[in-house]
Amino acid sequence: MILIIILSQISIYTVKHDFDILFEKRTKPIIKLEAIKDAYLVNIHDTLYDVEHKNITLKQSYDVLSLGKQLIEQDWNKYLEITFSKEYEISWVTKVIKKFFNIGNQEKNTILQNSIISNINEKNLKIDSLVAEILVELSKENYERVTILIDNVDFEINTISIYITNLTNYNLNMAISERKDTQKVFNTLSMILNISIVWVFLFSIILSVVIIVHFKKLHFGLEDAVKEKTKELLALNKSLEKRIQDEVGNSRKKDLIMFQQSRLASLGEMIANIAHQWRQPLGSLMMIVQGFQTKMELGKLTPEIVEEKVNDAILLGNSMSNTLEDFQNFFKPNKDKEEFSLKDCIEHSLNLSKYVLDKEKIGFHLKILHDVTMHGYYNEISHVFLNIISNSKDALSSKENKKLIEIIVKKSKYKIRINIVDNGGGIDNKILPHVFEPYYTTKYKSAGTGIGLYMSKQIIEKHMHGTIDCKNIYYxxxxxxxxxxxLFTITIPINESEKI
Known part of the structure; x- marks a missing residue:
């Protein structure tokens, strides 16, 4: 059966391949030869006639004759390329079959073909010479000589037309002969295929008889073996029941251990998140305390300053308390959402960060092009802004030139877009794809845990049904x-039912 399949595929491939190759090899040259014949008649003969009778100018004839010469040369070179190219050879299968079964003799007229091609090359050169001479005589207005030369050109063109016709007939005859050879190859392959089918059929009958006899013997032997194995399986099933009970008990113990490990991992992640969110407010509180000490030493501590700083410290303390409550319920699906102003949320985050930003001399620009009332988790969105501002502050802290952060809020029909830009030098292209991965950080361990941006992505995508991405830009x-x-871009749908 495998032999039949192989032979059938070979025969189909061989016949199709040879038909395509031989068709192109014989039809394309004929097209090129006819194009050459037309170019000689139209571009050469008719142009010389028109210039002789002053239907066109000498300058126009130069252009037409040059074009005709280019077309003839291009088509003739293409004809030679196709005729003698090895690309149009028949398949190796056909060559083997032709050689083995002595089919075909296509090369018997190659001497005639080469002779005609040589004559056409000579006539082509002669016509080029005559045309050049005609143009010279026309420029001298020697019309008697021009008439004689044009007659010679007509004679040479007619001669080339005859040669081209002979080449066309040669290609047609070769195409007919090759088609016959292809048919013979196909018939040979079909014969081999039919013989193979008969042989496989006979072999299948003999093999089937042998297999049936063998299976009868095997059947009786297996029947006895099955009875023995059945007894063994019954004994094994009794022992397996006890093993299964033991494995189920072990599996339950493993599940309890994994559940405990999962709880510990979640607890560790929550503690890390709280530490990350407290780091910046604690820094701000330390700066407030240091500010009291500095102003007291300078004698500038006034009740107004004390009241202002105390209010700021209370605000930071409330924020830290809210952080505990927020993270306490972060993983619970039944958190209550609330209506809040996006502008107020961003300004709240800015107030929590202003001491650190002032210390680093970082300028901050907030452009609320469209304020919007959102339905969601106020503290979580605030944490997202704090995380991004903190990352921008860390990037800008090493800069000596102007340090700037800009937030722009735009509203479209169905969504709100928040762009947060800093001029901190961008992010390395190797690091950029990993900035939202958990515990991926380029800072020292004391400076960051690598979960701030990961948390921000979880909040925006899972709780707000939005998107957040980061890229480097010119700005x-x-x-x-x-x-x-x-540039950090946060996109949040205005309608909670619309998911991005």
Whole structure:
């Protein structure tokens, strides 16, 4: 059966391949030869006639004759390329079959073909020479000589037309002969295939008889073996029941251990998140305390300053308390959502960060093009802004030039887009794809845990049904262009039922 399949595929492939190759090899040259014949008649003969009778100018004839010469040369070179190209050879299967069964003799007229091609090359050169001479005589207005030369050109063109016709007939005859050979190859393959089918059929009958006899003997032997194995299986089943009970008990113990490990991992993650969110407010509180000490030493501590700083410290303390409550319920699906102003949320995050930003001398621009009332988790969104501002602050802390952060809020029909840009020099392209991965950080362990942006992505995507991404851009801040800026884009649907 495998032999039949192989032979059938070979025969189909061989016949199709040879038919396509031989068709192109014989039809394309005929098309090129006819194009050459037309070019000689139209571009050469008719142009010389028109210029002789002053139907066109000498300058126009130069262009037409040059074009005709290019077309003839191009088609003739293409004809030679196709005729003598090895690309149009028949398949190796056909060659083997032709050689083994002595089919075909296509090369018997190659001497005639080469002779005709040589004559056409000579006539082509002669026509080029005559045309050049005609153009010279026309420029001298020697019309008697021009008439004689044109007659010679007509004679040479007619001669080339005859040669081209002979080549066309040669290709047609070869095509007919090759078609016959292809048919013979196909018939030979069909004969081999039919013989193979008969042989396989006979072999299948003999093999079937042998297999049936063998299976009868095997059947009786297996029947006895099955009875023995059945007894063994019954004994094994009794022992397996006890093993299964033991394995189920072990599996339950493993499940309890894994559940405990999962709880410990979640607890560790929550503690890490709280530590990450407390780091910046604690820094701000330390700066407030240091500010009291500095102003007291300078004698500038006034009741107004004390009241202002105490209010700021209370605000930070409340924020830290809210952080505990927020993270306490972060993984619970039944958290209550609330209506809040996006502008108030961003300004709240800015107030929590202003001491750190002032210390690093970082300028901050907030552009609320469209304020919107959102339905969601106020503290979580605030944490997202704090995380991004904190990352921008860390990137800007090492800069010596102007340090800027800009937040722009835009509203479209169905969504709100928040762009947060800093000129901290951008993010390395190798690091950029990993910025939202958990515990991926380029900071020292004391400076970050690598979960801030991961948390932000979880909050935006899972709780707000939005998207957050990061990229490096060129940006203008305060009428100054910066080449390397980092852009965080947060997109949140206005309608809670619309998911991005």
């Amino acid at each position: 203008r801040i305060e009428n100054e262009d910066f080449e390397k800026c980092t």
